[in-house]
Amino acid sequence: MIFSYYPGCTLRTRAKDLDVYARKCALALGVELVEPKDWQCCGVVYPLAGDEIAHRLSAVRVLQDAQSRSVSVLTVCSACHNVLKQCAYDLKNDADFRNKANAYSEFDIPVTGEVDVVHYLEMLRDTVGFDTIKQKVVNPLTGKKIGAYYGCLLLRPGKKMGFDDPENPAIIEEFIKALGAEPVIYPYRNECCGGYVTLENKPLAQKKSQTVLESAKEMGAECVITACPLCLYNLKKNGGDTLPVYYFTELLAEALGVK
């Protein structure tokens, strides 16, 4: 299986762990990752405004590239995934946006939005299968109690992301079980980590992150895993020393014996 692998900027700088382990695990699981040529930043928060086309053109280019090669786009970073997924949805469903996007860019093949944007976790569930992963695990994380931290961007807006039930998600818990560990359900797993508020109001961001980690710890988690570089940053910097926080790919690599 070949995917157009879009790492995004943070995975080249602050979140190298997320990227390196994702590649190693893909290799171990027989999934081929091909980076699109000359990719740029997805636009991060700017495209979320939705009404300014220029901020979304970088995402449009990635999607057009994958569409012209008839492959799905694979993402790891929650923010990149949210931007690309919403962009693909709007290209498909909003003719005005689609026409403008094509008018701005001179593509050989016009972009239609008929391209799947798949998150690495969805790939593990739907392409590889958690049962297969279970079989390929060489160092099962038996007895380890892990809290899944979803944050905001993977799940919402629910209709556009189509990632999992946005109110009662289960995919990361299933992932944790596949690694042989025990998932811990805690009430703040879908709540915001504080996001970019940390730049303006650090005490508020600290409160948000601490609430998440303290709740996970109280319910018995020994560590927390996430797919989002910003969540990891906030939980580590603002969450105190409550619990260790890892990228989900790091634990996958450990279990598959490729760390």
Added chain:
Amino acid sequence: MQRIGVFVCHCGTNIAGTVDVKTVAEMLGKEPGVVFSTDYQYMCSEAGQTLIQDAIKEHNLGGVVICSCSPRMHEQTFRKACAKAGLNPYMVEVANIREQCSWIHKDVAEGTEKAVILGRAAIAKVHLNAPLTAGESPVVKRALVIGGGIAGMQTALDIADAGFEVDIVEKNATIGGKMAQIDKTFPTLDCSACILTPKMVDCAQHEKINIYAYSEVEDVKGFVGNFSVAIRKKARYVDETKCTGCGICTEKCPVKNIPNEFNMGMDNRRSIYIPFAQAVPKIATIDPNTCNKLKTGKCGVCSKVCGAGAIDYTQKDEIIRREYGAIVVATGFNMIDMTKFDEFGYAQSKDVITSLEFERLTNAAGPTGGTLLRPSDGKHPHTIVFVQCCGSRSTTENGKPYCSKICCMYTAKHAMLTREKYPDTDVYVFYIDVRTPGKNFDEFYRRAVEQYGVHYVKGMVGKVAPRADGTLHVQASDLLAGEQLHIDADLVVLAGAIEPDKSARGLATKLTASMDTNDFFTEAHPKLRPVESPTAGVFLSGVCQGPKDIPETVAQAGAAASKVIGLLVKDKLTCNPCVAQSDELLCNGCSGCEHVCPYGAITYETKEFMQFDRSMKPRRVASVNPAVCQGCGACTVTCPSGAMDLKGFSNRQIMAEVDAICK
């Protein structure tokens, strides 16, 4: 050419405000065939109707055009008025210059021009109108009530007391509905079962009422006065004529872990069950999805213990077809799924419950025998938080935009009863607004606040987080104090939004009755015909039409019954004469019309037709049953050869209208 009179209505300023009615009357007076044209302030008033009648006689009018409101509003009024003056009522046309003109235009010149065009189209049509005479169809003197909750039961009892036969179809194993699950009723706090169960018994014992419990409506054919309904009587695997309701089977059945629906899944029932002690009919039912005997062929305990020999594992669903003159929909409601709201933690803690679950926890026949105990550990809760508007008045994709109407009152009831029975318990109620209009309702709510010391806090709960020690951390806003609250609660009760029962949508399709975007049945007129569906002969009772409490439901049930009685006392109904007819010479026998007809009014027959050489040749042609045809016109637009035509709305008439508009 007809002698036509034109009557332009001002409707106060409703029309005259945006349409120059004098000019309209003057312009239309110049149209071919128009011999009289005038305007008047209120054409529907008695004086206005007299004006029309006098003009018909004085000018010997053969056709009348009334430029006024929508024909849905007053077409009948004007037809009757003209009929009194000796004119065939189908020689009257209404040009809608209010809803389709004055109300949507702001510019007088534009509005006037459009009103003239609409009037001209109606004049063109009247020229081609022909007098029509309505036929008659008989009325089957029996009513069907779909749903056996308090709404359906009250409707059935009222109809039956008037002397007509009524059948109740209830999809559950017993009638009673939601009211049977409720502990006490506001604002008088009388016991729900004590006032409901006698009514259930009345229904069962009434000689005019027949109950089809554990049954569903399969399909509906026919029309007002002559519905033909197929009812699926689901297999109970118990012979109704033999079962005595002794309940031995429900104690001996080895499958013990089936969540008990009547107690909202808070305790278990057996695979063979009687929903509750006062069930009507009190007959055991085997749940085929969990019964060992039906699934694997091994067991048969219930059959062995049944003294009456009522168990019959070979029983099959039975389809019963019956005729009815009228149908009442009383399908009721359910609470929306609270797991859709992650912030309330309903899926994460057993101690976050819905209000209906709370009713069962305080009911003497409930899983705890009426003692309020936490579902998780069976201990008394000392701090209880009630959250109102969980999904009501919500614009999120999981919520409902409307107010569920009953929650403010039942939450006040829950809070008050809790404080009375357990004075050591702290009770909080979070609300957006407290809405208690109704007789003795606001007094009731104030009693909860002032006499019972319930903490009412204006603001919503943002998060319910279960803790490791089992307490529930509630984070909420107090909007009046402008601060955030943190409460450690033992029990959280969610007043979830109510929505129409899931079966309602499928039923609406079968009945061709319309629904709104929330799946509530639409009434024929929101103010003036609130218990009738726009589909003739279909009536609405209870929450299927919109949220309401028990007193309102009972009132509406009675109103629906009186409408049904008004229909059933008639021996014959006047048919709509605007029915389809087929021109046999043009019909090519394609069956297109037969396929699109929603009423099954069209059949094909083979007839002999003369050829050019005078020989006779058989040909298949369509034929319309005028008693069944409802005049929808689907066949006329389907017919490729133009053989199908609708009386009163012929192809020629419609084309004449279009021509007049485009002139």
